[in-house]
Amino acid sequence: MMRLPLLAALVAFLAAPAAAQTIAPVIPLGANVQAQMGGLVKAPEKAPLALDARPLSLGGALKTPELWQQYKTSYITDNGRVVDTGNGRISHSEGQGYAMLLAIAANDRATFDKLWGWTRANLMVRDDQLLAWRWDPAHRPAVADINDASDGDILVAWALTEAAEYWGDVALKVSARRVAVEIGRKLVIYKTKNGAILLPAVAGFAPEDRADGPVVNLSYWVFPAFARLPLVAPEIDWRGIVQSGLDALKLARFGSDGLPAEWISLKDGKARPADGFPAQFGYNAIRIPLYLAWAGIGEREHYEPFVTWATRYRGLAVVDLAGGRSGSNLTEGGYASIGALTQCVVEGKTLGRDLWTSRTPENYYPATLRIMAVLAAQMRFPSCLR
DSSP states (O other): OOOOOHHHHHHHHTSOOOOOOOOOOOOOOOTTOOEEETTEEEOOOOOOOOOOOOOOOOTTOOOOHHHHHHHHHHHBOTTSOBOBTTTTTBEEHHHHHHHHHHHHHTTOHHHHHHHHHHHHHHTOOSSSSSOOSEEOTTSSSSOOOOOOOHHHHHHHHHHHHHHHHHHTOHHHHHHHHHHHHHHHHHSEEEEETTEEEEOSSSSSOSTTTOTTOOEEOGGGOOHHHHTTGGGTOTTSOHHHHHHHHHHHHHHOOBTTTTBOOSSEEOGGGOOEEOTTSOOEEOTTGGGHHHHHHHHTOOOHHHHHHHHHHHHHHTTOEEEETTTEEEEEEOOSGGGHHHHHHHHHHHHOOOOOTHHHHOOSOOOHHHHHHHHHHHHHHHHHOGGGGO
């Protein structure tokens, strides 16, 4: 396919980034203001959340280097491959993106370069600038499916953007732009009844691919990335993508707890669990409140189902949205870090020190959620760490 000329890409960098997405807060009633109707007293509304949606640089933001050292030792090989220890020791674009972001936050350029080098050599094997989603050491070829995963693409584009800014590397900025522009061109459906919709992949989820399409996964909306990607691709409607995700979260309320399903049909502008997928809240969707908090956006209504989940299940359960709690529990402590962060954001509960001092061995995914929850708190909610 046609590639963007380097000159055009560099000219685009000079454009000012779009403003951060802001959500109008609900104005609470004063403590001494009550509306009386027929002898009944209306309770004051809950106060708006104290959120700050300013775009923040990730570089050097991790204040607990021991967490990064432990993570790097446990999950990153010497050549820069991130190993999913709980999933057959595969690697995927999502994992490479997470580790690249963490390396920037830890100011570890050497490890970042290894991660990006492996990613570029092994996952950028498509005929565009997106990444193959899965690399399996047990198969030859290791990439058997060249379809992408939009969350992995977004995480890598975000990491390249942050690295380019933090370390002043123009080549990384060019790479970031190439991926970001391709996301906007191939993974976003514009002008739908739900706004600018982010597809989970290039193939398999659009209206022309499925009878219940488009099908989305709301955990693929990496909200903190969308505030930074305008640095490299200002022509993409990142704010519109943010808004469509926030709006869909209000529509996608299923089961007694009002939680979103992992996979959701948005056919005809309505939300329901997608066909052929379990109607459950679990491993994917657990990331949604993390991304909301990390971006500093949203309303109380967006967070409250996740507070209910954190309180009722201690943040350690996959929830069957048709019949209540399922038999699949999340047993590793890193999963609970998302619920703890959500409770801090909404209810002011401080995070326990064991969140960043735990020495219990964990698999890659819960360990990743743990360190990202700590990083999000350090960047946006330092009061959570008192």
